[in-house]
Each structure stands twice: as C-alpha cells, then as structure tokens.
Amino acid sequence: MPFRGGARHGSSRRSGIRAVECRPVGQSPKAYPSNLQGNRVTTATQTILFTDLAGYTESVAGVDREGLRRILKQHEERVRPIVENYGGRVVKNIGDSFLCLFPSATDGLRAALDIHHLRQTQESLELRLALNTGDVEIIDGDAFGDPVNLAARILARTPAGEVWFSNATRLCMNASEVPWEPVGSFRLKGVPGEIACYRLVPEDRVWLPQRVSIAAGQGRLVSITPDHPTPKLPPDPIILFQGFEPGSARLAEAVDALPVLSPDVLYLADYRIAAGERQAWLDAGCGLIIGTPTAVTFALAEFSRDRRDNGDSGDGAQLTVLVKRIEEITLEIVFGGLALPRVPLADVVAAYHYELTPDGDWATESDRALLRIAVTREGVELHARCSEIAVGGGALAEDEKVMLAKRQIINTPAGGFEFLPLEGEYCGALLRDTTLKLGVGRGQTVELGRQPRAPGFAFPRRPGQTNIRWCAGSKARQAREQDFTLDRGLVGRRQFAIRVGHGSLELVPMHKECTTYVLRDGGLVEILQPVPVRFGDQVIAGTTVVALRRP
Structure with missing residues (x-):
C-alpha cells in the first residue's frame, strides 16, 4: 500500500450536511425503537460520528438510479458492521452520509479509523469522517442537539480522506489507544468562537x-x-x-x-x-x-x-526582480516583515489581526494559519494556532496566547521573526527578510506602493475586511462600505521612491496623506521630504516593511 506524506493544515471541501433531516436507515419512525417516556425526551452523553463520501455529487452525476442505490448500499454494508462491532449504531442516512452514535468516545474513534481504511469501488470517492461528544437528545431513535450540529460542522471542514474530531471527544477518549494530533482552531458556520479540531492518523499516512x-x-x-x-x-x-x-x-x-x-x-x-x-x-x-x-x-x-x-536546494523559491538589464546590482530592496499600526486608528479601526501562513506570508484570514497577531488597545497579542511556536525560546502550547511587549525572537515552522516594539503611530513590527527582492543599479530610481509606475515594486495585497474590528460611528461605517483595508487605506498607489546614486541612497516620499517612516536603530523617523538613507535601514509604509540591503 503506498504511503502518503503531507504538510499540515490542508485545504478542505465544504459539505452541506444537516444533521436532523432524514429517517433512520431502512426503518420507518414507527418501526424504530422509541426512547420516549411519556412526553419526556431521553438525553444521553454520546459520541456522534458522521461519515461522508467525498466527491460523491460529482462522481454520480452520470450514474443511473440503480448504480446510485448500489453505491449507497455498499457504503452502508461496509460501515454498519464496523459501527456495531464497536458498540455503536447507525442512526440514519443523510444523502451519502451516515449518522452514528457510540456510548464510548474511544470506541467511536477506533471505529472511525477502521472505516477510514475502507476503499470505495469508485476511485474518485474518498471518505471523510468527523466526531463530537456531548449530551444528545434521543427522540424516536433519532439524534438531536448542539453536539450533533457541531459534529456536522466539523465534517464540513474536514478534508477528503481525513478523520477530524472535537476537543470534547479528545477529553473523553483514552489517548493511548488512538493515534491523533491537533489540526488547529477554526471558525465554523453557526458556531460561536473558534473550535479546536484534532485528527486521527491512519497507519499509512x-x-x-x-x-x-x-x-x-x-x-x-x-x-x-x-x-x-x-x-x-x-x-x-x-x-x-x-x-x-x-x-x-x-x-x-x-x-x-x-x-x-x-x-x-x-x-x-x-x-x-x-x-x-x-x-x-x-x-x-x-x-x-x-x-x-x-x-x-x-x-x-x-x-x-x-x-x-525539482532542482530545489531547499532554500525556497527566490524572486529577484531587476529594474532593467544592468551589469551590477548596487541595492537590493527586500520585503522585510509586517508593521503594526497602533489602534484606535482614525476613529475607523478599533482592533485588527493578521495570520501567518505556512508559506511565511501574512494574510487577513487563513485556514492553515500557524499563528495570529492581534492588535488591540491593550497591545500586541500572539495566538499560537499550532504546537510549533516558540517565543523568546519558550515553546507555546497550541491555542496559547501571549502578549508581546519586548524585543524577542518568534520561531515558527515558516521561519523566525523578530518582534520589535515601537513608539508613536506603530506599536511594533515583525521583522524578517523574505525572498521577494528588487535589484536596483546605480543611477536608477524605483517607485514603491500599491500601483507604482514602472520600474517599480508593488506592495503585497491582503484583501478582505474580516480581520478588522470597527469603531462605532458613521466614519467607520463609511470606510467599511468603501472596502477600506489597512493595506489600501494607509498606503498610496505611489508611496515613495528610492534613488540610487554614486555611493548614495535617497528616499523620496510621494504621497501627501499616507506617511512613510524610516526604521533605524530601533526607532521610527517620519519622512516629509527627500532624505538620505543607508544600507540596513528599513522603510515602513502602512503594514509593509521594506529593508535596504547590500546585494
């Protein structure tokens, strides 16, 4: 059997599961044993398991009704014996999915792992499974309640070929009997807050x-x-x-x-x-x-x-952009980190956050985030979204949060960052040179901004407003309606230019309203007119940090 290696935090297909719409498999409501006692509803702590045939809708588009019934029957015939062998029961089918209940979290997880190893007759169909544990209401043999709905939401997040489960199930299980690992915390539709999810690890992966x-x-x-x-x-x-x-x-x-x-x-x-x-x-x-x-x-x-x-030395893909064909590069302009404006910001932004992706980029939101940096009135908070984050040499547990208040190194799977606290308009910056560079020769002038003229270097675009918590009032409402983002609102199309002379570098501000700063020796200097700069300086505009390096 081939083994598959993968990186953490994979993407997932959404599923439209609803947990309470169909009758028990092969039974009419009257034929299924009733748990009602008078008008009372029986409540029991159960582990809920959903199974789902990933890619089912696309795969059966050209299948006749007989073929469709055969696929679903085969799925049930394979799932039911495993569920019952571990003391559970199949409650009902929901299209191509099954809802099962187990009195034991460990048994439910072991059953899910066995079901996961099943191979479908159609190669395009893979199983996805999700579990949650909680108090379930039993009515005429059917299952209802928030734990059932949460299990369905986790299933919608689970990638094809994987088995995810909730923290409630993790707390109830015997951890030494099942191989598992954390996946991360996610916002699920209709569920308040972020939900920690975990993954079963099959023997072949x-x-x-x-x-x-x-x-x-x-x-x-x-x-x-x-x-x-x-x-x-x-x-x-x-x-x-x-x-x-x-x-x-x-x-x-x-x-x-x-x-x-x-x-x-x-x-x-x-x-x-x-x-x-x-x-x-x-x-x-x-x-x-x-x-x-x-x-x-x-x-x-x-x-x-x-x-x-792939001929990859392992250093990662590097992008070096030359302004034009020149014999010698005098300066390298390097994107070098994330700047953090202080809040509240202009009666518009009350707080905001950015998330670090496995590629080392900063995004407004990411399903694969390694960590989140949140800026509020109280300061800068780091929220570890995986178990591989260390701050100042001390490892953080997954979902652990710490305030960043002093200069320190942050180690992540995507590389190390230096957090530098700042005064004035910015509360700090996360510094790290990236592989995105601009090579400039003597006698050249290069513009930087959202849409600089050629030759130029465009700032990163981070679309979306989901990372912003707005201030109250009409000013914030108007900014939201006009698609304000920190990257758009704080940086001009042509923000500043760098002139490379004979033995000199000059920074020229180009936008009257969006301010450019030079970060030197740990402090910020506001730039209002052309000024000389030097190798090692860093320029901040909006949330972008640009470093001036010798090639």
Missing part, C-alpha cells in the same frame, strides 16, 4: 511539520535511533528521535548527549502515545510527529526526492 520536511530537503534533518549514536550535526539541525519509548531513560540519555540546542528543534516520532508522556514532551518545548515508522520514513524520503527532482 503522516503529516510532517513544515520545518521537518524542509530540513529533510536541505540535508539538515538528523535522525537518531537507539541503535545509532549521535552523529556529527550539520549547521542549524532539526533532530528527529525514532524508535524510542516516550518517557524512557534511553530517550532522556539521547537528548542529554546532544549539544545545547533549542528544544523546538527536537522532534519525537511515535504512533500511539499516552497523554502524560505526550504532555511532558510538549511541555519541554519539543515537537511530535505522529506516524508509524514506515510511514514517517517513506514521507521523509518522498520530500527529499521531490526537492531533488
């Missing part, structure tokens, strides 16, 4: 943290097993412990044999791990990879092979 897969492609991943002593370490290593019992003395000895390393570069691969040992390892600031030894080995080899085949 592993989701590698991005730092590990990148290190494997770059030759920086060092695998340590009980039978092999610690080898010579490359620069900037990522350490993967394989074949060790979690919490064992041999694992502790292997860790102690390493030179002094940040704990966030240490990963342990294991498939089923008890809750206490899992938490102790994560509390130490280290990372986990959940997967069988074969799946982990195959996935690492697959990443390394893909990078070799």
